[in-house]
Amino acid sequence: MTGLSLTTERRNELAALLDDDQRLRTEFPKVADYLDTAPMLKGTGDAAADAAFDLRFVHFMTGGESADPYWDIVGPAVAADGDRRVVNGGRVWHPVGDLAEFAGEPQSECVLFLCWPPGWGDPMASRALHAFEQAGGGRLIFIGEPKGGKTGDDAFFDQLATSWSLEKQDPHHVSWWNLGDIAQGWIRRK
Structure with a gap:
């Protein structure tokens, strides 16, 4: 993983920004939200890799020079797993099961999350x-393209x-320029 090299001046700028919660929340509210949430996320299990990701995120999202901030943040975490490119070196942050595994779980209080099926x-x-539906499930989050x-x-x-x-459709869902995907929340009719 390639490390981020910051000048002393940029390090001092970031330290001052992170020390000033009011300024951070005013100028970069999404970064402040991320920093509030990050400690609750499971992460990769590699504290150094997680800290490097957080530093890249804060740096590039608060004005660090970049032609493509997304890839400057995520790119160093991309690795090869066989013939696939994956984030996190192939480790999975949350296990995803198949329909057989799904059938053994209680569904009535669960949400079905279908992301790009x-x-x-x-x-x-x-x-x-x-x-x-057969298991009594009643809430669905769908991310993908319409019919x-x-x-x-x-x-x-x-x-x-x-x-x-x-029930809801996210009007601010971020999508690639060439895709028509949507993010929706559905509830089952009684």
Whole structure:
């Protein structure tokens, strides 16, 4: 992992900013929110890597010079895992199971989180939704493209339209310029 090299002047600027909570919250509220939340996140299990990520985040999000702050922050944490590029060297921050594992969990008080489920006719999304409904689940967070896009199958979207109500859609969801994805919260109709 490549370390971030800061000048003494920039180190002093960051130290002064981090020492002045009022200024931090006024000038960089999202950075202040992140710093409030970061200690509660599980992280990678590597304290030095987590601290380096936090430093890159604060530096580039508070005016550190960068042509692409996203990759300057995340890039050093990207590693190879076989033929895939992954963040965190291939370690998973939260385990993700398959439908068989999902079936063994109580669902009535859970939220089904579907983030970019496979599309183009792949039934994964509709099968997960059906199993969730059968188990009594009633809340869904969906991040992906609407019906006809690259995520979810038609049966998934048809079931949403029939048995679920859109509770919220994030109007500030950040998406790549070439994608039409959305972030939505759904509740099951009684």
